[in-house]
Amino acid sequence: KNQVEQSPQSLIILEGKNCTLQCNYTVSPFSNLRWYKQDTGRGPVSLTIMTFSENTKSNGRYTATLDADTKQSSLHITASQLSDSASYICVVIPNSGNTGKLIFGQGTTLQVKP
Amino acid sequence: DGGITQSPKYLFRKEGQNVTLSCEQNLNHDAMYWYRQDPGQGLRLIYYSQIVNDFQKGDIAEGYSVSREKKESFPLTVTSAQKNPTAFYLCASSSVPGQEGGELFFGEGSRLTVL
Numbered sequence: 001k002n003q004v005e006q007s008p009q010s011l012i013i014l015e016g017k018n019c020t021l022q023c024n025y026t027v028s029p030f031s032n033l034r035w036y037k038q039d040t041g042r043g044p045v046s047l048t049i050m051t052f053s054e055n056t057k058s059n060g061r062y063t064a065t066l067d068a069d070t071k072q073s074s075l076h077i078t079a080s081q082l083s084d085s086a087s088y089i090c091v092v093i094p095n096s097g098n099t100g101k102l103i104f105g106q107g108t109t110l111q112v113k114p
Numbered sequence: 115d116g117g118i119t120q121s122p123k124y125l126f127r128k129e130g131q132n133v134t135l136s137c138e139q140n141l142n143h144d145a146m147y148w149y150r151q152d153p154g155q156g157l158r159l160i161y162y163s164q165i166v167n168d169f170q171k172g173d174i175a176e177g178y179s180v181s182r183e184k185k186e187s188f189p190l191t192v193t194s195a196q197k198n199p200t201a202f203y204l205c206a207s208s209s210v211p212g213q214e215g216g217e218l219f220f221g222e223g224s225r226l227t228v229l
Contacts, residue, residue: 004156034218043118043204043220089156102218104156 002027006105023073023090031095038087120221137205146188151202
């Protein structure tokens, strides 16, 4: 069964600190892997998109990595800000041609404290 | 500005009532999707549409219905047959049917509460 598991479930860090969120998946083969940021009560917004052949992708203070061999991805946030408080969702798109069949992780809730 | 508009933002429903959530996009996207989000769970696909006048069931379509009469609009009706409708509903669209490589844009969501 195609699955995406994220860890930790929740995380609290101090402003200015770095953190890393993990995503393990069993989806194979896959087309691409994405990270989204979702503020409370809002819709998700795309942070990064990586194809299976890419190892890393950056978007400002956000850097995503992908290890297709171990089926792991991580999202590293540098110099965290209060506005980084949100849920971060890992999404894997299977390379199966099935429209709409994105596999979503349950998300990691990050709280950045002053 | 281009984007996806969902309405209403909050909706309360009595048991036994049908309610319709609106989703409109001006991104000229062919594909549109409805997802349900519950606490501690990943988004689950309810219905999706790749083209006008065509749509397919997702993983949890029971108790829901949709229509796609216009490219810009993809309303979702939560019927009384849906046993546990209280949830956060997200509409999305993409330019590439099949989504592979196509960016997925989300609306701001509609929170439905059954009283």
